[in-house]
Amino acid sequence: MIQVLLLVQPKKRQLEKLTKIFPQVVFTTDPSSASTAEIVLGWRAELKEVFLQNSNLKWVQAQSAGVDYLPLKEFANKKILLTNASGLHSRYIAETVTGYILLENRGLRKIIQHPGEWFEPEVLESREQTALIFGTGKIGREIGRYCRFLGMQVWGVNRHGMDDSLSDVFDHVITLADYQKLSKQLEINFLISVLPGTKATAGFFDQKMLQQCQPGYTLINVGRGSAVKERDLLNLLKIDYLRSAYLDVFEHEPLSKDSILWHHPRVFATPHISGLLPHFRQELFPLFSDNLNRYLTNRSLRNLVDLSAGY
Amino acid sequence: MIQVLLLVQPKKRQLEKLTKIFPQVVFTTDPSSASTAEIVLGWRAELKEVFLQNSNLKWVQAQSAGVDYLPLKEFANKKILLTNASGLHSRYIAETVTGYILLENRGLRKIIQHPGEWFEPEVLESREQTALIFGTGKIGREIGRYCRFLGMQVWGVNRHGMDDSLSDVFDHVITLADYQKLSKQLEINFLISVLPGTKATAGFFDQKMLQQCQPGYTLINVGRGSAVKERDLLNLLKIDYLRSAYLDVFEHEPLSKDSILWHHPRVFATPHISGLLPHFRQELFPLFSDNLNRYLTNRSLRNLVDLSAGY
Incomplete structure (x- = not known):
């Protein structure tokens, strides 16, 4: 038996x-x-x-x-x-990421941070935006499908580049190696990481890699916290290089109750729930x-x- | 000239x-x-x-x-x-409503209210849900299109019932008169009002009309605040008849800074921004x-x- x-x-x-x-x-x-x-x-x-x-x-x-x-x-x-x-988790992660994107584009992040205030927040046009998704497996593709519905351009980054199974969702796909040696910064609105926690991805998003895209974008991490150097991320928020960050995963989980990431005015932190x-x-x-x-x-x-x- | x-x-x-x-x-x-x-x-x-x-x-x-x-x-x-x-505003209102729906379904409303807490919120399955949209004009149809993308059933309420221009988006359409004299409560998850502020809609959603649907649903109002009796709404929240409410419009605008609606644990209030x-x-x-x-x-x-x- x-x-x-x-x-x-x-x-x-x-x-x-x-x-x-x-x-x-x-x-x-x-x-x-x-x-x-x-x-x-x-x-x-x-x-x-x-x-x-x-x-x-x-x-x-x-x-x-x-x-x-x-x-x-x-x-x-x-x-x-x-x-x-x-x-199993792909569609739910895509829903969560779409929620983050709409919080940002509809000005809801600022409204949440200022309860009781009657004001017109800045709003952004989804149809003019580009999402750059790191990871083009099931989860990355499903996020791409949602971004496409919102009218965004969708670019992907993976190990092997574009293939037939990706062309329905992604407008462009480049390799991680291409991304590391870009001759010109990319102009995007959302950098979305679904990278797994492996040796190859540990600390991948440091100050240099986050600056391969032009300033003013929003970082979303629903992969693994180990891929993003939180200290570098906070520096880039401080100098206004990043517009904002939506983080579901962290270098150390559970994220400690007194972490600045829970209360930073331009960070929206969630307790590793994107795929529930x-x-x-x-x-x-x-x-x-x-x-x-x-x-x-x-x-x-x-x-x-x-x-x-x-x- | x-x-x-x-x-x-x-x-x-x-x-x-x-x-x-x-x-x-x-x-x-x-x-x-x-x-x-x-x-x-x-x-x-x-x-x-x-x-x-x-x-x-x-x-x-x-x-x-x-x-x-x-x-x-x-x-x-x-x-x-x-x-x-x-x-002009339809797509933006649909984006805002989709943001509200995803805040609710992905458990983000509770996370926002408990910053620093590491917990698993309840999450809901969009594909098992039904949205009931009051108003089937341009705005209602666009909201319906977004709800359909999320995998929801979409029902509409208007003055004249179903017609050819609505059947692409709505599974069912009933008249306001039908709704007022339902023999059986409707089983829905989101009641979304885009009703305009007119004599006919003033105070339409009172305790009785809000109870034409089975308990446990979420109310979204992006039409006009005059259509919803806020006192009745608060009563229904108090007795747990309503799961939650997302309100962008109010009986009196701007909503006063000390209104309970800004701080109620099951209300998400925004300052009339859905269509920006x-x-x-x-x-x-x-x-x-x-x-x-x-x-x-x-x-x-x-x-x-x-x-x-x-x-």
Whole structure:
């Protein structure tokens, strides 16, 4: 019998369904099975050592899109497969980013900061704007689709440049290498990062990289906080290089209660909520069930993480 | 010579263009011409009596979509034509309403009210929601188009019911009379009013009318404040009948600094900004120029207001 440890609590109906579809599998929600399970749905930091000493462990299905909190190197050494929940969060992140953009364009950020004041804030024309999206995977594409609906130009940055799957959404796509050696600053209105937390992205957005775009733009980070050097960001806000910043992720999370980022007049900070799903389990369990079927029939898993790349 | 008083200050280039296109017209920006001008672009409350004693006055082009602040009855008596700027503001109002909806659905309203707190707010699924839009003119249709993009069901309420021009955007349209005598409460998530400020709409949304929909919805008012009885609204918030309210317009404007509506935990108040245009004059002057051409050639004016209906 194959043992599966479910660290995301299923609803009664979901567990019954899994048990019925996979009679050859024993499902448990008891964390003490961390030492014996072959497959794990979800993760708990405090069980890390137990998992890594469990020689039966073959596959971990993460409940998130980003997997920077998992021991990727040890997984690689032990040939433990890792799949993520990429795709489930895309539309919600796009909605959150669209909310940020409309807060900025409709002058609502300033209104929120001045309750009780009757004034006309500056408003911006979405149809004259350009969004530059770092990361053109499922999340970046979905954000691009929303920006396009608002009438914006949409540019992308990724590792390989434009391809057929991107041309519906993106007007231009350049590579990260191109971006690093631009001969001329880009003229954009929103720089939106969905970059994952990997070695390659750590501290990528420093003062120099943030100044590859002309002054006056708004930074949105819904990827990982490690990609943006917060000290450089604050400097650029101070000298009015950046118009504003909408940050959902931070160098250290949870962001401390007394951080300037919560109260800075041109920063809108949110507690890592951009991808929250209204019905998380309802969407995660079908993905897991499909992958479990693939695993049991020796087919390739969906959303397999490249452990050396980190996403 | 026909005299036109411009109470919306044109840019130099705009004035030159008008002067060139209409050599038979004298354009002035001097308010003392209120007593002699045949045509006025814009309005000033303090000039009302002068305007009404000016027997040359034939046509007023308002700079707003709503015209409740103008002396409609006197205009009707004196056969003064009134046109509004309907259409210019639609997309901006739709953007603002979409911003409100995403603030609610992504849990941002609660985050804004608790800066510094790291928590998971409740999030809502746009694709499971229904928006009920009161008013199916240009503004209501544009809001509907945005709601549809978010994946919502879109219902409308107007005076005449569904017609061909509405079926692209609205799943259902009922009449105001139908709404008033519903046999069963409607199950909706957002009630969005773009109703103008007229005799027929004054106090329309009282406790009874707001309870024609099932409890738990969010009220959005971007029409006129006179349509919503604020006392009844506050009562319904108090008894948790309404989930929340996003109000851009009020019974008395400007809303006083100490109004509970600025600080109520479930109200998001904004200072009548939903329709602000980034480039107002750039859009208003072409509309006015076209209408002036129609006026001079005895053709019917665009955006003519029905003075007895009030919009």
